[in-house]
Amino acid sequence: MNGWLLAAGALATVTALIHLVAGGRDVVRPLLGCSLEAEARRTLHAVWHFATADLLFSGVALATLATRPAPYAPLVLFIAAHFLAYAAVFVVIALRADWSRPLLRLPQWMLLLPVAALAGVGVL
Template sequence: MNGWLLTAGGIGAATTVIHILAGGRSIVRPLLGSEVAVEPKRTLHVVWHMVTADLLLSSGALLALAFAAAPSTALVLFIAAQFFAYAAVFLIVTLTADWRRPLLQLPQWMLLLPVAILALIGSR
């Protein structure tokens, strides 16, 4: 068993649950009840569910790879790169916004970055 990948997958799974429960309540419901035009609203709704699927599949893959006899290094590195990219996007958007405490306004990077780092370490 690879403890690094197990931990990365566990944090990824927890992130997925938070995304579904908290994000659904604080992001999706207000979006769907907003006055945004129908096409962009539904497009953002689809993107929300695409992210849910990606988080779920990536976390599941990390958990499965943690127990694999010979985990695919390429797959682990791909998932790590995804989570690094997601964390970077959140950090860039957050740090370029005109917010008083930007790193806490969109804290998702705090869950995404550890998954990336742990997966990277676990790929060795």
């Protein structure tokens, strides 16, 4: 059992659940009630659920690979790379906003970056 990958998978799965529940309340509901054109609203709503599915499937994949005798390094590195990219996008967007304490206003990177790190360490 690879504990690093198991931890990465568990954290990715928890992140998916947080994304679905808290994000649904704080982001999706206001989005669906805003004055954007209907096509833009529905497209963003679909993309929201794409992200939820990606987080969940990645978590399940990492946890499953953790139980294998030798992890599939290319897949694990791919998952780690996209979690790193997600974290970087949130950091860059937050830092470009004219907010006080921007990294706390968009804290998603705090869950995404550890998944990348845990998965990366898990294949070393």
